Amino acid sequence: xxxxxxxxxxxxxxxxxxxxxxxxxxxxxxxxxxxxxxxxxxxxxxxxxxxxxxxxxxxxxxxxxxxxxxxxxxxxxxxxxxxxxxxxxxxxxxxxxxxxxxxxxxxxxxxxxxxxxxxxxxxxxxxxxxxxxxxxxxxxxxxxxxxxxxxxxxxxxxxxxxxxxxxxxxxxxxxxxxxxxxxxxxxxxxxxxxxxxxxxxxxxxxxxxxxxxxxxxxxxxxxxxxxxxxxxxxxxxxxxxxxxxxxxxxxxxxxxxxxxxxxxxxxxxxxxxxxxxxxxxxxxxxxxxxxxxxxxxxxxxxxxxxxxxxxxxxxxxxxxxxxxxxxxxxxxxxxxxxxxxxxxxxxxxxxxxxxxxxxxxxxxxxxxxxxxxxxxxxxxx
Numbered sequence: 001x002x003x004x005x006x007x008x009x010x011x012x013x014x015x016x017x018x019x020x021x022x023x024x025x026x027x028x029x030x031x032x033x034x035x036x037x038x039x040x041x042x043x044x045x046x047x048x049x050x051x052x053x054x055x056x057x058x059x060x061x062x063x064x065x066x067x068x069x070x071x072x073x074x075x076x077x078x079x080x081x082x083x084x085x086x087x088x089x090x091x092x093x094x095x096x097x098x099x100x101x102x103x104x105x106x107x108x109x110x111x112x113x114x115x116x117x118x119x120x121x122x123x124x125x126x127x128x129x130x131x132x133x134x135x136x137x138x139x140x141x142x143x144x145x146x147x148x149x150x151x152x153x154x155x156x157x158x159x160x161x162x163x164x165x166x167x168x169x170x171x172x173x174x175x176x177x178x179x180x181x182x183x184x185x186x187x188x189x190x191x192x193x194x195x196x197x198x199x200x201x202x203x204x205x206x207x208x209x210x211x212x213x214x215x216x217x218x219x220x221x222x223x224x225x226x227x228x229x230x231x232x233x234x235x236x237x238x239x240x241x242x243x244x245x246x247x248x249x250x251x252x253x254x255x256x257x258x259x260x261x262x263x264x265x266x267x268x269x270x271x272x273x274x275x276x277x278x279x280x281x282x283x284x285x286x287x288x289x290x291x292x293x294x295x296x297x298x299x300x301x302x303x304x305x306x307x308x309x310x311x312x313x314x315x316x317x318x319x320x321x322x323x324x325x326x327x328x329x330x331x332x333x334x335x336x337x338x339x340x341x342x343x344x345x346x347x348x349x350x351x352x353x354x355x356x357x358x359x360x361x362x363x364x365x366x367x368x369x370x371x372x373x374x375x376x377x378x379x380x381x
Contacts, residue, residue, distance in 0.1 A: 034098065036074060036313070037145025038063045041097050043076035045090030047083045047222045054232035056239035066094035075240050077233075078147075080225045082179050084214035085150070087221065102142060105149035109138055109316060112149070112156035113323055119159050119292055121327035127338070131326050134346040136365060137315030139353070146313040150176050151184065155299065155320050162291045167199045171206030178211055182271075183309050183317065186302040187295070189275045190282055243308055249363040250310035267307040274305040296321035297377065300370050310366065311359050312352060318369050325373040341372040 042062035043053035051058045053076060060073035076086075089097040109132050117128035132138055141148050157173025174191060177184045191207070194200030218225055236242045244264040247253070256266040278298060282289060300321045303310060322345065329338040348368055 034102075034143060034145025037098050037101055038066055038070075038094070039074040039076040040086045040101070040145075040147065041066070041089045041092075041094055042073075043090070044083060044086030044088070047218060047225060048087050048090050050222045052228045053083060053222070053225065054228050055237055057237070060239070073239055075236075077243070078179055079181065080218050080229050081211045081214040082147075083218045083222075083225065085147075085179075087218070098145065101145060105141055105145075105147070106138075108149035108153040109141070109319070112153040113319060115156040115160040116320060116323045117327055119156075119163055120324050121331045124330055127326070127330055128323065130342055131323050131345070132319060134342045134349065135316070135319055135322065136312065136345060136349040136352055136369060137318060139349055140312035141316050144313040147179055148183075148314050148316045151179055152316045152319055154179075155184075155187075155295070155317060159292050159295060159320075162203075165199075167202035168206040171203035171208075172210050174203065175207040175210035175214075178207075180309060180314070183306050183314055184299065184302045185271050185306065186274050186278050187298050190278055190298065193279060193282065246308060247358070247360040248308055248310060249312075249360045249365070250306055250308070251304065251363075252307050253360075254363070270305040271307045274301045277301075296324040296373065300373065303366055304370075312362050312365060315366060315369065318366060321370060321373045325376045328376050337372075337375075344372060345369065 039059065042059045045062050046055075046058045047053040053059070056073035056075060059075065060070070063070050063073060089101060092100065110129055113128040113132045114125060117125050137148065140146075154173045154176025157176075158170045161167070161170035161173060177187060181188055191200075191204060195204050222228075232240065233243075252267040252270045255270065256263065260266050278301065281294075285294075299317055303314070303318060322341070326338050326341050329335070329341070348365060352362060352365060
């Protein structure tokens with residue numbers, strides 16, 4: 001038997017087994033569909049037929065077809081280009097789509113961790129999956145059926161291709177971070193201002209091209225989607241909770257509650273300050289700026305200063321600074337410290353699942369997950 005034939009046979013048999021197992025899962029009556037997954041599935045389905053994917057009534061009708069017990073719509077607030085990813089989901093039956101989506105998110109997390117590990121440590125790649133499995137964001141990502149695994153993959157691809165001096169591929173990967181631009185605002189602003197360099201223009205151009213292509217696909221199915229998105233943000237329909245009324249686990253929200261509860265713009269002050277600070281730092285560094293070296297701090301600052309979001313299922317992007325710190329310890333032969341970080345992240349994961357409550361109450365998780373990074377940041381000064 002030739003090696004090629006053997007490989008094809010293994011793929012066919014493995015694919016058949018996976019399909020059989022997946023079919024058994026989707027037929028299981030007790031299989032739970034993650035709460036937030038249906039927002040992506042229903043939005044993709046609505047947009048495919050030319051409806052309004054930002055209207056709660058249309059989303060709820062689709063969500064109830066998959067989960068009859070659902071009383072209120074879970075809104076999808078991602079920008080219109082994101083629908084290019086969700087429309088294929090909407091073309092599938094909800095349970096099959098859920099399995100595909102969950103597999104995609106987990107694959108994105110593990111591939112991203114491998115890319116980041118190779119960028120920061122040349123050996124012991126087997127340690128990267130341990131960090132991913134222990135991390136709190138990975139578990140909540142799957143529990144809620146969220147999309148943050150793709151954001152992490154976008155960041156990891158950007159780091160990987162930037163280090164290998166492939167700006168077009170780096171920009172294409174960075175486009176994935178536009179799924180939740182508010183979560184990585186500092187990174188986005190720095191990416192745009194990097195247009196002053198030749199490499200930065202190539203990166204930004206590739207990212208914009210990918211987003212334009214995605215938007216074109218979405219507009220082909222629903223030419224009104226841009227105006228629908230703008231209208232939903234400005235004046236949410238009945239049944240949709242405005243962004244200004246969300247209770248959030250981020251410092252910006254609590255700052256607003258303390259200073260001016262009725263002034264939504266206050267939540268954007270920490271993000272604006274972080275962007276201004278990093279722009280000044282970028283100007284100071286000039287030609288010695290190195291994305292791979294600075295991006296762990298950029299991502300951490302982006303998440304901590306985000307104006308909204310920052311939920312537990314948004315935290316997979318923090319795997320970038322955490323993995324960077326672990327890789328540094330492994331590279332330097334400090335295995336005890338590296339293993340301690342893994343146990344620390346596993347403890348955080350356990351505590352979040354053992355202490356049920358409103359998601360806005362987990363404000364302490366992101367700072368706690370970043371504590372091990374402080375040692376490395378301090379030593380780099």
